[in-house]
Amino acid sequence: MIPSSFEYFAPTTVAEAVSLLQKYGDDAKILAGGHSLLPAMKLRLSNFGALIDINKIHELRGIHVDGNISIGAMTTYHAIESSDALKATCAILPEAVSLVGDIQVRNRGTLGGSLAHADPAADPPAVMLALDAHVHVTGPGGNRTIAIGDFFTDMLTTSLQPGEIITSITLNPLGAGEGAAYSKFPHPASRYAIVGAAAYVKLEGGKVSACRIGITGAGPKAERQASAEAALIGTDGSAEAIAKAAEHAGENMDVLSDIHAGEDYRRAMIKVYTRRALTAAVERAR
Amino acid sequence: MTAITVTVNGKQHHSEVEPRTLLVHYLREHLNLTGTHIGCDTSQCGACVVHVNGESVKSCTMLAVQADGANVTTIEGLAHNGQLHPVQEGFWEKHGLQCGYCTTGFIMAAADLLQKNPHPTDDEIRHGMEGNLCRCTGYENIVRAIRYASEKMAAK
Amino acid sequence: MTAETTLKPRMVGQAIKRREDPQLITGRGNYVDDIKLTGMTHAAILRSPYAHANIKSIDTSKAAAHPGVVAVFTGADMLDINPLPYAWQAAGVPNNANGPRALAHEAVHFVGEGVAVVIAEDRYIARDALDLIEVDYEPLDVVVDAEEATQPGAVQLHENAPNNIVFEWQCGDKAKADDAMAKADMIVKERIINQRLIPTPMETRGCIGHYNGGTDEYTLWMTSQAPHVHKLVLAAFVMGIPEHKIRCIAPNVGGAFGAKIFMYSDYPLVLWASKRIGRPVKYMEDRSENYKQTTHGRDHITDVELGVMKDGKVVGMRVHTYANMGAYLSTASGGIPTTLYGRIITGVYDIPAAHCLVKGVYTNTAMVDAYRGAGRPEASYMIERMMDRAAVELNMDPADIRRKNFIQPDQFPYHNAVGLLPYDSGNYEPALDRALEMAGYANFRQQQAEARKQGKYLGLGISSYVEICGVAPTAWVMSEGWGAGLWESANVKVQLTGKVTVFTGTMPHGQGVETTFAQIVADELGVGYDDVDIKYGDTANTPMGYGTYGSRSLVVGGSAMKKSLDKIKEKAKRIAAHLLEANPADMEFADGKAFVKGSPDRAKTIAEIAAAAAVGANLPPGEEPFLDATSYYDPPNCTFPFGTHICIVEVDPDTGRVDLKRYIAVDDCGPQINPLIVEGQIHGGIAQGLAQAMYERAVYDENGQLISGTLMDYAIPTAAMVPHIETDYTVTPSPANPLGVKGAGEAGTIASAQAVMNAVIDALAPFGVKHMQMPATPENVWKTIHSK
Numbered sequence A: 001m002i003p004s005s006f007e008y009f010a011p012t013t014v015a016e017a018v019s020l021l022q023k024y025g026d027d028a029k030i031l032a033g034g035h036s037l038l039p040a041m042k043l044r045l046s047n048f049g050a051l052i053d054i055n056k057i058h059e060l061r062g063i064h065v066d067g068n069i070s071i072g073a074m075t076t077y078h079a080i081e082s083s084d085a086l087k088a089t090c091a092i093l094p095e096a097v098s099l100v101g102d103i104q105v106r107n108r109g110t111l112g113g114s115l116a117h118a119d120p121a122a123d124p125p126a127v128m129l130a131l132d133a134h135v136h137v138t139g140p141g142g143n144r145t146i147a148i149g150d151f152f153t154d155m156l157t158t159s160l161q162p163g164e165i166i167t168s169i170t171l172n173p174l175g176a177g178e179g180a181a182y183s184k185f186p187h188p189a190s191r192y193a194i195v196g197a198a199a200y201v202k203l204e205g206g207k208v209s210a211c212r213i214g215i216t217g218a219g220p221k222a223e224r225q226a227s228a229e230a231a232l233i234g235t236d237g238s239a240e241a242i243a244k245a246a247e248h249a250g251e252n253m254d255v256l257s258d259i260h261a262g263e264d265y266r267r268a269m270i271k272v273y274t275r276r277a278l279t280a281a282v283e284r285a286r
Numbered sequence B: 001m002t003a004i005t006v007t008v009n010g011k012q013h014h015s016e017v018e019p020r021t022l023l024v025h026y027l028r029e030h031l032n033l034t035g036t037h038i039g040c041d042t043s044q045c046g047a048c049v050v051h052v053n054g055e056s057v058k059s060c061t062m063l064a065v066q067a068d069g070a071n072v073t074t075i076e077g078l079a080h081n082g083q084l085h086p087v088q089e090g091f092w093e094k095h096g097l098q099c100g101y102c103t104t105g106f107i108m109a110a111a112d113l114l115q116k117n118p119h120p121t122d123d124e125i126r127h128g129m130e131g132n133l134c135r136c137t138g139y140e141n142i143v144r145a146i147r148y149a150s151e152k153m154a155a156k
Numbered sequence C: 001m002t003a004e005t006t007l008k009p010r011m012v013g014q015a016i017k018r019r020e021d022p023q024l025i026t027g028r029g030n031y032v033d034d035i036k037l038t039g040m041t042h043a044a045i046l047r048s049p050y051a052h053a054n055i056k057s058i059d060t061s062k063a064a065a066h067p068g069v070v071a072v073f074t075g076a077d078m079l080d081i082n083p084l085p086y087a088w089q090a091a092g093v094p095n096n097a098n099g100p101r102a103l104a105h106e107a108v109h110f111v112g113e114g115v116a117v118v119i120a121e122d123r124y125i126a127r128d129a130l131d132l133i134e135v136d137y138e139p140l141d142v143v144v145d146a147e148e149a150t151q152p153g154a155v156q157l158h159e160n161a162p163n164n165i166v167f168e169w170q171c172g173d174k175a176k177a178d179d180a181m182a183k184a185d186m187i188v189k190e191r192i193i194n195q196r197l198i199p200t201p202m203e204t205r206g207c208i209g210h211y212n213g214g215t216d217e218y219t220l221w222m223t224s225q226a227p228h229v230h231k232l233v234l235a236a237f238v239m240g241i242p243e244h245k246i247r248c249i250a251p252n253v254g255g256a257f258g259a260k261i262f263m264y265s266d267y268p269l270v271l272w273a274s275k276r277i278g279r280p281v282k283y284m285e286d287r288s289e290n291y292k293q294t295t296h297g298r299d300h301i302t303d304v305e306l307g308v309m310k311d312g313k314v315v316g317m318r319v320h321t322y323a324n325m326g327a328y329l330s331t332a333s334g335g336i337p338t339t340l341y342g343r344i345i346t347g348v349y350d351i352p353a354a355h356c357l358v359k360g361v362y363t364n365t366a367m368v369d370a371y372r373g374a375g376r377p378e379a380s381y382m383i384e385r386m387m388d389r390a391a392v393e394l395n396m397d398p399a400d401i402r403r404k405n406f407i408q409p410d411q412f413p414y415h416n417a418v419g420l421l422p423y424d425s426g427n428y429e430p431a432l433d434r435a436l437e438m439a440g441y442a443n444f445r446q447q448q449a450e451a452r453k454q455g456k457y458l459g460l461g462i463s464s465y466v467e468i469c470g471v472a473p474t475a476w477v478m479s480e481g482w483g484a485g486l487w488e489s490a491n492v493k494v495q496l497t498g499k500v501t502v503f504t505g506t507m508p509h510g511q512g513v514e515t516t517f518a519q520i521v522a523d524e525l526g527v528g529y530d531d532v533d534i535k536y537g538d539t540a541n542t543p544m545g546y547g548t549y550g551s552r553s554l555v556v557g558g559s560a561m562k563k564s565l566d567k568i569k570e571k572a573k574r575i576a577a578h579l580l581e582a583n584p585a586d587m588e589f590a591d592g593k594a595f596v597k598g599s600p601d602r603a604k605t606i607a608e609i610a611a612a613a614a615v616g617a618n619l620p621p622g623e624e625p626f627l628d629a630t631s632y633y634d635p636p637n638c639t640f641p642f643g644t645h646i647c648i649v650e651v652d653p654d655t656g657r658v659d660l661k662r663y664i665a666v667d668d669c670g671p672q673i674n675p676l677i678v679e680g681q682i683h684g685g686i687a688q689g690l691a692q693a694m695y696e697r698a699v700y701d702e703n704g705q706l707i708s709g710t711l712m713d714y715a716i717p718t719a720a721m722v723p724h725i726e727t728d729y730t731v732t733p734s735p736a737n738p739l740g741v742k743g744a745g746e747a748g749t750i751a752s753a754q755a756v757m758n759a760v761i762d763a764l765a766p767f768g769v770k771h772m773q774m775p776a777t778p779e780n781v782w783k784t785i786h787s788k
Helices: A012-026 A035-043 A079-081 A084-089 A092-097 A103-108 A111-117 A125-128 A226-232 A237-247 A261-283 B023-030 B086-093 B103-116 B122-128 B140-155 C003-008 C021-025 C061-065 C121-130 C174-183 C228-238 C268-277 C285-291 C376-394 C398-405 C430-438 C440-454 C474-477 C513-525 C553-580 C606-615 C674-694 C747-763 C778-786
Strands: A008-009 A028-031 A050-053 A062-065 A067-073 A133-138 A143-148 A153-154 A166-170 A178-186 A193-204 A206-217 B004-009 B011-017 B049-052 B055-058 B071-074 C041-047 C052-058 C067-076 C114-120 C136-140 C165-172 C185-197 C206-211 C217-222 C246-249 C282-285 C295-307 C314-326 C353-362 C457-466 C488-494 C500-504 C532-535 C587-590 C595-597 C597-607 C625-635 C642-651 C659-669 C725-729
Touching: A012 A028, A012 A050, A012 A133, A012 A166, A012 A226, A028 C376, A062 A084, A062 C725, A067 A153, A079 A092, A084 A092, A092 A125, A092 A178, A092 A193, A092 C474, A103 A193, A103 B103, A111 A125, A111 A193, A125 A178, A125 A193, A125 A206, A133 C114, A178 A261, A193 B049, A206 A226, A206 A261, A226 A237, A237 A261, A261 B055, A261 C778, B004 C597, B004 C747, B023 B049, B049 B103, B055 B103, B055 C500, B086 B103, B086 B140, B086 C021, B086 C165, B103 B122, B103 B140, B103 C021, B122 B140, B140 C674, C003 C285, C021 C061, C041 C268, C041 C285, C061 C067, C061 C114, C114 C268, C136 C725, C165 C174, C174 C295, C174 C353, C185 C376, C206 C268, C217 C228, C217 C268, C228 C246, C295 C376, C376 C398, C376 C457, C376 C747, C398 C430, C398 C457, C398 C500, C430 C440, C430 C457, C430 C725, C440 C457, C440 C642, C457 C747, C474 C595, C488 C553, C500 C513, C500 C553, C513 C532, C513 C553, C553 C587, C553 C595, C553 C597, C553 C606, C553 C625, C595 C606, C606 C625, C659 C674, C659 C747, C674 C725, C674 C747
Parallel strands: A008 A050, A028 A050, B004 B071, C041 C282, C217 C246, C314 C353, C500 C532, C659 C725
Antiparallel strands: A062 A067, A067 A166, A133 A143, A133 A166, A178 A193, A193 A206, B004 B011, B049 B055, B049 B071, C041 C114, C052 C136, C067 C114, C165 C353, C185 C295, C206 C217, C206 C282, C295 C314, C457 C642, C488 C500, C488 C625, C587 C595, C595 C597, C642 C659
C-alpha cells in the first residue's frame, strides 16, 4: 500500500519532460493518469528513482476535430466519453472509453497513458487498431509518427524508444458508409477486458470494402484479426457473412489463460465478441 | 520533501510532504481528516473517494504532490453550514449504510455522479457507482438513497 | 419527562432511520485506523512468500539500522506469547489442534504467515524496512486441497495430525440412515463443492496496543466483533496476564461478517511490542495482507446421497464432507463444519434418517473460520441443491417436492435426525406460497417453455431455508465443544435526570443495534427515544458479553436488556409505592409510569422515580439507591428463522453469462423491531450469498499462492452486479426469548446461493445439465453447456 521513495518532477513542457527522460533513462517513469502505475508502485511491483509527472503539460490535453481527429495524449477518458465532437464523428471511441474502469478512473486515466502502458487487457488499444490510429511521439530525436499497427510489440511493450513520450493520437472521422463498434466482456473484479472486440467496417455499393478488427484482453497484446477481416471483405455484411468471418477471429493468435477464463473459453469468446462488434458496426455503416 | 499548497474544504494548507505520500495519507495523517477511508491497495473499492477540482478521484491513486494548487473536498467538507448534502440525507433516510466504512466514498462518488447526470435511472446509478464497493447493504438502499438525492436536488 | 411522552406511538415496529448514521455520513466515525495516540509507532509485518517452509535464518540487522526504525522482532523473540488457542473444537472427538504463533517460529505453513515485525516512526518507514530483512527459507512440499491432504503421500503439516486430519466428527444415526437408503426407491448422489470465500469487510483488520508501564495495564484498540472474548482469551490463554490488567476497545468497526470474531497473531504482538518499546504500536492490514492472513470461509468438498421414494418423499440422507481448516485451527473453526453444519443438513424437511461425517483437514492455506452464515450456508446449499436434483430425477415440480417434505406446523418443537436442538417454531408453506406468488410461478413454466423455443434460456430457482440463530444456550454450546458460555449481558441505568443508558455486551458493527435497542427501551420504560443511549465496545465499562455474531445481538443481547428493563420496572414500582404510600403489590408499570392499579392518577413517572432513586433520601426500607440493573440472559434454545427465496435468471448460451432478472425474498425472522434495518440485513445477506453463486472464489495454486489475492482478482460484486431485491415477510414468533424475535443477520446469505444456482441449472436443463459447481461464472456455465 506504500510506494518506494523516488524523486518527483512535474515538467510543464514536452521538451522538459523529454530531457528529464534522457537524464534518468531506465530509472525514470512517466506518470500520466496513474491508475496502472500507482497501484503497481503501492504493491512494489514497480520501483524506480525518478517519477516524471506530465499532468501539468497543458499542451498534451484536448480534443480537436476538424477534418481529422486529434486527441492529446493526456486527455482523460472522461473528456473523451463526454465529447460531443467525438460522439458525432467517432462514436465508438466515447462508447468504448465509457466502459473503462469506473468514473474515478476515467476522471484521471488518459488515452496516451493507456497506450504507452500497453496493458494487454485495456480497451483503447483494440479501438485504436480498428480505427487505424496514428500515435505521435516526441523524443530526443524530435517528432515522429507511429502507425498503430506497429505500436504494440508485446505484453506491456511498445515501439516507443527511450526518451520518447506520446503527444497525441490522430484518427479519421467516420463518414457515410462507415461504422465501428466495440463489444466487451469485462473482468468481474477489475473490469478490464477478458475479451474486447473493436470492429470497423466500410460498405460501398452494398459490399464490405474495408474491415478492421482489433482484439484486446485475450492475448499478450492487442491484435488485428487479418483472416477474419479478409473473410468479411467483399461480402454483403449479412449475418451469415459476419458469423463466417468471426469464425476466423483468434487465428494465429497467442491466447492467455487465467482463473477467470481459460484459453478455450477465451478463443470462443473472441469469436462471439467479434461477431457482436461486426454486427453493430455493419448496422451503423448502413 | 516537497512543499505543496492544497485547499481542502475551503481551507488552504501549506505542507511539506515526501513525493510518494499518497493523497489519502496526506488527508488522513497530515490533516487529520479521517472521514476518507482506505479499503484496498488496487483502486477498486472507492472508500477513499474525494473531489479534486470538483471531480471525484480515488485519493489512494493520486500523490499528494499532484494536488499541489488544487481544491480538494472531502466528506468533512460536503455539508454546508450544518446542512447535509442531499446525498448524505438520502443515505440516512433510505438506510443506505450499515457499518459506514465505504459510505463516505460512496457519498462523494454519488455527488459527482449526480453532478454529471442529475437524473440517472436506477441502472445508470448502479453502473455509475461501479467504482465503489459496499459489503453490507447489497446496494438496494444505496440506489434508493441516490435516487432520493436526485429527486431532492431536482425539486430545489 | 412530561405526560405527553407516554402518548407517543410505540417505537417498536417502526421503520425509523438509524441514530448511528449522522456521524458516519459526515466522516466523523471513529475506526481503529483513525485513532492516533501520543508517541504512537507503526508496525509492518514481513510475511512468508512460501506456503510451507522451514525458516533457516532471519537477518534483521539492516532493517534495525534503517533510520526511523524503532525495533525489529522475530518469532524467536516472542516465544513467551503462547500459540493462539482454539476455543471451539469439534465435540466429543479428538482434535489434533495447532494454533499459530504471534510470529512464525522455525517453520511457516501458509503464504502470508508473519515471520518478522518492523516497528517504526511511521508506516512508510516500517514498510521500507521490511525489504531489508533477509530470510533464508527451505521450501517444503505444499498441499492446498482438503481431500488430497488426507491421501497417502501428502505432505504433513503438523506432527500431531496424521494425514493432516484435525478431527473426524459425525452426527445422526449411520445404521438407520444406511437402512433408509437401502429401502429408498431411488438414491440421488452428487458431489457438491462449496468453494472458499474471503469475507472482505471493507475495513481490514487492525489494532493499536498500548502498555502503560506506570499501571502495568494493557489497552488494545481493535477491529473486533467480541472485545470481551478477545480480552479473556488474550489474558487467560495467550499472554498470561491478569484479566483486570487488560482492556479491549472496539470503536466503529467497518464490517466483519465473522472474520473479526477471532484471535489473530497481531493482537498479542502489538501489546507485547508496546511493552518492549514503551510506546503504543499500531498495525493495520493492507487489503493484500487481509486476503492472505485473515480467516476465510466455507471450503467444503461434499459427497451427498438422498434416498427418495417415487412420490417425492425423502427418507434418508448421507453426507461425507472434507472441511478445509487451513494451516492452523482458528478460534471457532472446529464448531463451524460440525455443529453449525452437520446438525442442520436436513434443512426444512422432515427426513427421518440422516448421517453426516465431517473430516476437518489442515492444508497450506489461510485459516478457515466463520463467515456470514458459518456452516449453515453450506448445509442449506447442499440440501436445497439436492431437493432440486431429486425433483429432476422424479420429474417433479421443485415446489411440490418441497411441500411434500416440509416439517409441518404441528411438528414444532421439531427434533431433526442429526441431533440439533429442537426447531423452536415454524410454518414453512406460507413463505413458499408468497414467494411463488410474487414470482408469478403459476405462469412461469409456460413462459420458460416459450422462451426456450426462441432460444432464450430462462431459469427459476427456489430455496426454502431454515437456520440457527441466537446461537447461545450455554449448556448446549459447551456440549458441542465451545469452550465458554454464550449468554449475553446488559446493564441499564436510569440516570437522575431520567435519561437512560444501556451498556450491552454485544458489539454491533453495522447492525443498527443502537437504534433497535433504543426503540425497545423507549417503549418498555415509556421514555423518549432520544433520551436513551446505547453503549458498547469497551470492556472497561460494559458487562462481560460474547459479542455480535450468529445473529444473536437482539435475540440474546436484546433479551438480556429486556430482563434488566423488567428489573428496573419492578424497582420503580416499589419506589413509587413508597412515595405514594401504596401497597407495592398493587402497583403497575405502563406508559412510563408506575401507578396504583385501578387509580391511574396515583402515579409517578419514571423520571420522578429515577430522581428519587438516584437521590436516595426517601426509599423503601432496605432498598438501594439508583435505578440500575444488570442481567445475563442465557436462552433455553436457539431460534430458527426460515423463509423461501426465488431467483429468476436468463443464461446467454453463447457466452455463458447469467443475467439475474429477479430476486425475491420472503423471510420469517419473527416480529421486527425496525423493519428498515431488517430489510437492510436481508439485502446485504443476499448480496453475499448471491456473490458466492455468481462471482467469488478464493483460488490457491498448487504452490499455495493465493491467486485471487487482491480486489483486482477476487470479484466482490458492485452495484451493477446485484439485482433489485424484492422482499416480503411472514411472522412466526419464537418462544425461545421474551421478545419473540429470531434474528436476521445471516438469513440472506444462508438462503441465496442455492436460489441462484437452482435457477441457473434450471435454465440449463435443455442442455441436459443437472448440477454444476459454484460460481456460475460465464466460463463455468459455458463449459458446462459445451461439455454436454
